Amino acid sequence: MQKLNSLDDLKSLREKLLKEGVLAPNKKRIRVCCGTACRANNSLKLVDKLKKDVQTSGVEAEIITTGCQGLCQLGPVVTIQPQGYFYHKVKPERSEDIISFTLKGERPVWDLLFRRSLGEKPAYFIKDIPFYRKQLRIALRNNGRIDPENIIHYIAIGGYKAIEKALASMTPQQVLDEVKRANLRGRGGAGFPAGIKWEHTKNSFSAEKIVIANGDEGDPGAFMDRSIMEGDPHSLLEGMMLCAYAIGAHHGIIYVRHEYPLAVKHLSTAIKQAEEIGLLGENILGTGFNFTIQIREGAGAFVCGEATALVSSIEGERGFPRPRPPRLSEKGGGPWGYPANLNNIETYACVPAIIEKGATWFLKTGTANSPGTKVFALTGKVKNTGLVEVPMGITLREIIYDIGGGIIGDKKFKAVQTGGPSGGCIPEKYLDLPIDFDSLTKIGSIMGSGGMVVLDEDNCIVDVAKFFLSFCQSESCGKCYPCRVGTFQMLQILEKITSGNGEEGDIERLEELGNYIKSSSLCGLGKSAPNPVLTTIKYFREEYEEHIKNKYCRAFVCQGLGQLHLNTDICYQCKRCMDACPFEAIKESADGFFYIDQVLCQRCKACFNVCPLGAIEIKEQPILYIDKELCYFCRSCINVCRVDAIKETSTGFIIDSNICKKCGDCFNVCQMGAIKYEKIGKFLKIASSEISYEGLKEKEQIPVDIPLDEIFHDVEKKACPVQKSLTFIEEFIEGPMCGRCYPCSFGTEEAKLRLLRITQKLEGAGEEDINALKTIASNMIEASFCKKGRDTGRFLSEILSSSEEEFRLHLSGICSNRECITSISYLINPDLCIRCGECLKKCKFEAIMAKASESKPAEYTYFEIKQKVCTRCGECIKYCPTGAIEIISKVKEEMFAKT
Amino acid sequence: MDIEAVSENSQIGSIGSLLNSKQKKRGILIHLLQQIQEENGYIPEEIVKKLSSKLSLSMSEIFSVASFYKMFRFTPRGKKLVKVCLGTACYVRGSKKVLNTLENEFQIKSGETSSDLSITLETVGCVGCCGLAPVTTVNDEVVGDITSSGKIEGLIKFIRKN
The missing domain is CATH 3.30.70.20 (Alpha-Beta Plaits)
Structure with missing residues (x-):
């Protein structure tokens, strides 16, 4: 390549290229996107195939591998010139179709055209696609149009015109003033005006200054800088050159993440080409302006995106931030003490357009305080994901619904997270807010580097906040306490909440901690780390409360929350849930249905994820x-x-x-x-589904009218007064007792115990039991609410007064009616027994035995009752034909034994 | 890589004209560590020893810098380096599930290397392919949209190959 020695050389080179028809719009040309996303979808293979097929077919067409064209999700994307057809999802095997239909036949390949749905007409050109319609490209102006590895393309499309203009007709101060007048605000996040920053650096007392481009784009979900470095590296170089010219610097450093190998490759190629052609190095274009650019690769530390940490990293130290001042733009602030101007990649990429077309042109787009455009990386649950460059002041609704095409599956929008892990979540009510740097700050979020992650109803807001916080926590450099310890503590609390152990006051603790961290951290990372948590608490507080108080996660994301139920109406018993459950909590009931044993269930949701029918339902815990x-x-x-x-x-x-x-x-x-x-x-009201608690059904109301007659009927069968009263009380408690008033509910319960003591002659039973029964009876008569209670008391009182003697007899172990089983025993009278064996057969407890007597003949068997086994059920008495089984009182027996 | 033969001036580039020798030595440290890692797959202690005498930095200083950055590792890595992206966009589209599946499939946890040095499983903040979420990289090759049907089996096969 011939070296350019003067400004005229550059001008004549550009004219020559245009005359030769480089990138001329009327030529046949295929532009294949080879950004990282499209590369992952085999676009390099497509390029190879296209090149081969074009050669064999004999058509004259140029194939250009471009940088990211934006619509990453539908990659690889291809645009065809001169017609301008836009193809998406082009597989390598379709290259022949493109050549025969479009290049030879000049008509589109129908099925490669973009269409929103099958019923709609396809969009032929890029301008017809809703994703591109509202976009305005300044920073990404060349992305997707040129081959990033070819400087000729950049020059032909009008590149390096700005530096040409600046070197030829503008003083450094004029360049600076133009940028200042354009009010270009830093695209890296905080939105500090670039012109003012340049002026600071220019006025610092140092002969040597450094221009730094911050390409350490660590925010998850943001890739606009990468796209510029990969797709249009020369506009970054030109922007840096203009800055160097304005502030009088001779050295430039581009700090790139090591995760972006393609960006490093394209940037090195671009720098090499620019040096060869004489646009970088010493005495650029014969004007005496010296400027060199080097690449420094990061090594995987998010905090190095912070200016002072980035400087430490360039110097070869640990990437610790340091307190400011000195600012980077002051002496002692930049690398090795030289003042430095640090801007974001996107900021530099905007500069050539401003210088070339003038600040007035730039001020026409965007809002009053934030002119120009901003590139957003639209990702998450939207239909069309990718890079979008829109004028400032556009609403979120336009970005998400018009450009992004709405939410996947037409679900409900929940929030949009802007500004990466340091930003905040914006709820639905702010969808119509015109966005610029100031409006986003006002509602608690930040513009950030431009990540925009859309969340739908299936995303749990607490979980998302936890995710961002855990990112910041793990990326905290550990230099200052608030960030290192504070984020860890906040994460612990969030962990507690999402695992179902949240307590009252946790939200307040989070807010308190978050505000401490914000106010006392050293660098931007710590200052903004609590943002996602604080904004989600601000806008989605009820969801936090739901996690803590109800132990319920409405998005069904958090484990350990809610209650899982198996809907037996849907379940067809494939047993997949049984296999999946690590706790064996899914069981089969006696009637053949599956159910979830709540005691064993750990709410891991393994069954929920595995069920093909959705029979597992997650409901709020009652x-x-x-x-x-x-x-x-x-x-x-x-x-x-x-x-x-x-x-x-x-x-x-x-x-x-x-x-x-x-x-x-x-x-x-x-x-x-x-x-x-x-x-x-x-x-x-908020939860979508009606909550019902299976297995629990509303019980019938307790009948107010208690039928005592039935009880009286039962009682009449008994002869012993103690047994009579015991039966009465037991029946009364067993069935219809409302338990509303104490004399009745407590009294009957106590009476039952006392009566049991008396009939069974338990240890300690005595006179006081009878007295207590009397008291209970009188209490019930006096204090019971209802007639039934009073009747019961009356019955007890009557029976006590009429047969008090009988009660006393029981205390000495005698039941004169032979009904209380502890005081009686059964005995077979050998004189009456005919040894029929009927009782032996009937006894359920095998308490009757037949044994041979030694003194009697062998056929003369002797029946006997085993007293310890006998339960005095009375069955044998019923069946004895001769009435040989007699009931005797135990006490009397003992008396006989004594005498 | 021959540490002895490394030239400070060529490594630091043109900005070296502003720096003294100590600053130059320090300035190329991260760059050299990256080259060492690229060559060996990790940073062996013997080379750090050599580096220490070459750059006149104590070994502890070199380790303090190297251990700060996530990129550097001090143990050998597997033949296939599988990085599951846990960036926001991938996370909300279910990359955690992908990670769990791979962990179960290869019986290693995230950050570990299998005993036969065939695979190292890692997570990464964001690879910038959010449009294809969820994404996994296998030796710098990006595999996207894994949760759609059959893709995860394909990914496992792809990793197992060779």
Whole structure:
């Protein structure tokens, strides 16, 4: 390549190229996008195939490998000249179609044209595609039009015109003033005016200055700088040259992430070509202006995107930021103490256009305070993802719905995250806000480098905040405490909330910590790290509360929250969930249906993800509680609870909701319906599906009218007054007891215990039991609410007064009616027994045995009752034909034995 | 790579004219470490020793710089370096699931190398292919859109190959 020695050389070279028809619009030309995304979709193979096929077909056409054309999702994308057809998703095997149809036949390949849906007409040209329609390209002006590895293309398209103009007709101060007048704000995030920064550096006291381009684009979800470095490296070089000319620098450094190998390759090629042609180096174009550019590769540290940390990294130190001042633009601030001007890649890429066309032209686009355009990397849950360059002041709705095509699957929009991990989440209500640097700052987010991640209803906002915070936490350099310790603590709290262990006050703790970190961190990373959490708390507080109070994640993302149910109406029992469940919580019930055992379920959602039918449903956890009005302390719930969640207190039973697994066992076992569940109404409106709690059904209301007649009927069958009263009380408790008033609910329970003591002659039973029964009876008569309670008391009182003697007799172990089984025993009278063996057959407890007596003949067997086994059920008495089985009182027997 | 023969001036480039010898030595450190890693796949201790005498920096200083940056590793890496992108766009499109599947498939955790040195599994912040999310790179080759049907099996096969 011939070296250019003067400005005229450059001018004549450009004229020569135009005359030769380099990049002339009327020539046949195929532009294949070879950005990183399209490369991943085999665009290099497509280029090879196209080159081969063009040669064999004999058509004269040029094939250009360009940088990113924007619509990354539909790659590889191809544009054809002169017609301007736009093809998407072009596979290598389609190259012959393109050549025969478009190059030879001059008509489009129909199925490669972009169409929004099958029913719609295809878009022939790039301007018809909604994704491109609203875009205005300044920084990306050459991206997708030229071959980034060919300086000739850049010159032919009008490149290096700005530096030519500056060197020929402008003083450095004029260049600076023009940039200042254009109010070009730094595209890296904070939006500091570039012109003012340049002036600072220019006025610093140092003979040598350095121009630094910050290409350490570490924000996840942002790739605009990469796209410029890969697709149009020369405009970055030209921008840096203009800056160097304006501030009087002779050295430039481009700091690039090592994750961008293609960018490094294209930049080195561009620098080499520019040096060869005489646009970089000493005495550029014979004007005496010296400038060289070098590339410094980063080594994978996010914090190195911060200016002072970047300087440390260039110097070969650990990438620690340092306090400012001195600023980078002051003496002692930049690398090795030289003042330096640091701007973002995109900022530099805008400069040539401003110098060439003038600040007035630049000020026409964008808003008053933020002129120009901004490149956004639109990603996340939108239909069309990719790079978009739009004028400032456009609304988020236009970007997401008009350019991005709306949300995938037409789901509900939830939020858009701007500015990378340091930015914030913007809710739906701000969709119509015109965006520029100031408006985004006002609502708590930042423009940042331009990442724009769209979230839909399937994304949990707490989880997303946790993700961003964990990114900042792991990238924290560890120099200052607030960032190192604070982000870790915040992450721990978020971890707690998302795993279902959130507590009241956690949100306030997060806010407090976040504000501390923001106010006291050293560098931009720490100052902005809590932003995602703080903005999501600001706009989505109810979702945080839902996680903490209801233990429910409406997006079904967080593990350990909500309650999983198996909908048996949908389930067809493929057992996939059973195989997937690591805790064996999915069981088969006796009636053949599957269900989830809530005690074993850890809410890992493995079954939820594996179910092909969506039979596993995640619902809000109900809160179970005991209605103290109804509970009469039968303890059946305590016995049935597998996790010991029901605690006994001085005022009654309570369910510890922290332990309770909401399995519903206690609900099912409680006869009184005293265990109730509550769906928290406040959030019920927000949750999409109606929450019902299977396995728990509303119990029937307790009948107010208690039929005592039936009980009286049962009682009449008994002869012993103690047995009579015991039967009455037991029946009364067993069935229709509301438990509302104490004399009745407590009294009957106590009476039952006392009566049992008396009939069974338990240890300690005595006179006081009878007295206590009397008191209970009189209390019930006096204080019971309803007639039934009073009737019961009356019955007890009557029976006590009429047969008090009988009660006392029981205390000495005698039941004169031979009904109380502990005081009696059965005996076979050998004189009456005919040894028929009927009783032996009928006894369920095998308490009767037949044994041979030694003193009697062998056929003479002897029947006997084993007293320890006998339960006095009375069955044998019924069947004995001769009435040989007699009931005797134990006490009397003992008396005989004594005498 | 012959550390002894490294020329400071050619490594630091034209900006070296502004610097003294100590600054130059320090300035090429990261660049040299990158070259060493590229050649060996990791940074062996013997080479750090040589580097230490060449650049007149103590070994601890070199390690302090190298350990700060995520890129550098001190243990050999597998033949295939698989990086699962956990950037925002990939994360919201389910790259965590991809990582779990690969972890189970190759029985190694993220950040580990299999015992036969065939594969190293890592995660990466963002590779800038958000349009194709979720993305995984295998030795710098980008595989995108993994969650669509059959792609994950293809990826595993692709990794197993050779």
